[in-house]
Amino acid sequence: MNRLEAFGYIAAQAARGDMTFPTSVNAALRLQLALDDPNCHIEDAIKLVLAEPQLAARTVALANSAAFNRNGDAPITNARAAVMRVGYRSLQTLVASLVVRQFGTRIVDPAIRAKAERLWEHTAHVAALSQVIAKRVTFVNPDTAVFAAIMHEVGGFYLLSRADEFPGLLDEDPEKWSELCEDVVSREVLAKLSVPEPVRGAIEALRDAWLSMPPCTLLDTLILANQFSPVPSPLAAPVLDMPAHEDSVLDFVLDGDTLESILKESADEVKSMSTALLV
Structure with a gap:
């Protein structure tokens, strides 16, 4: 089975709700x-x-x-x-x-396991940033923001958990990987895990989303958290980079001092929860 066939097989299973956890x-x-x-x-x-x-x-x-x-x-x-x-x-x-x-416990291949660890590191930073951004910028429920951030890469974790079964599945092709993860597998895994619809909607919209001005939604919170995460996702194509004009508009919402303060607070939050939640 070649890589595209493997993608199709996993996607078809997900669409049927036939997923192994x-x-x-x-x-x-x-x-x-x-x-x-x-x-x-x-x-x-x-x-x-x-x-x-x-x-x-x-x-x-x-x-x-x-x-x-x-x-x-x-x-x-x-x-x-x-x-x-x-x-x-x-x-x-x-x-x-x-x-x-x-999802990472059954990964055998060291390279795939390392990718899963990197993805979790990214998730941890996005979760901490989402909490701080929710409190200080978008004013959505911080608990919901953290929950959404924890779940926003669950489709990628699921695919990593299946990668040992399909050699070559993780060959470099971030556009195809992102499309499959976001459009098929992620949607079905989120549904299987009974993630509430408002959170599912924000996660499913994330890949092609535009930032609202001023940022005020759960989706905006995830966009900003991904934008400023010091650890990028090892799976996704760089689709969350904002155009230059949006970046300049964002300056009116997050000045340099505010952004520096948010990044510091989120780094402290990662450390404070690392013994239990983010390890």
Whole structure:
């Protein structure tokens, strides 16, 4: 099977909803679906966290990170207290990060694994930038912005998880890769993971999007976060570069001092959450 046939095969599977996820992803998805239910009781969430040891450990680590323990309180040592401290929205983001990361667990080829690690590094920076940009520029919900950022490359992670099956799949062709990832695989993976429609819409529109002026939407948040991420995606074609006239208009929204401050704050945010969410 040549590379184009492999692309077609994977895309056809995705279009049918026939996708293979690691077992650990299915466990995390059960919690994700429960958290999406407005009637989900805190005790039910705690039980589901405890049923997945890695998730329980990460939740405790997140609760003790600087992002949630800025006052230096005594460390939390159990999942129940951790869930209470971080809250549902942050728990959803943690679950999303675990889902995305689990796609890389079955990669055998060292080069593909390295590409997945680079993609995660990109995702981590986009997530931190999205949170800061949401708070200071676009004024969308910061939790939603982080969740969308964590999920925005999930199609690429899924394709990387299948690359061992199809030698040559990752030969350099960023335009074809981006088109397949964004138009077919990403859409179906997002649907399979029950990502809410507003978040799916922003992610699906990202590849060919134009920045609004002034930036005020979730999509604008993702565009800016990708634009200023110090680590570019190793998979996507450079389609998020803004034209020169947009760049000059953006100067009225983000002056040099503001941009420098945002980049510094996002770098600090990556470090503060690195022990739990972004590693």
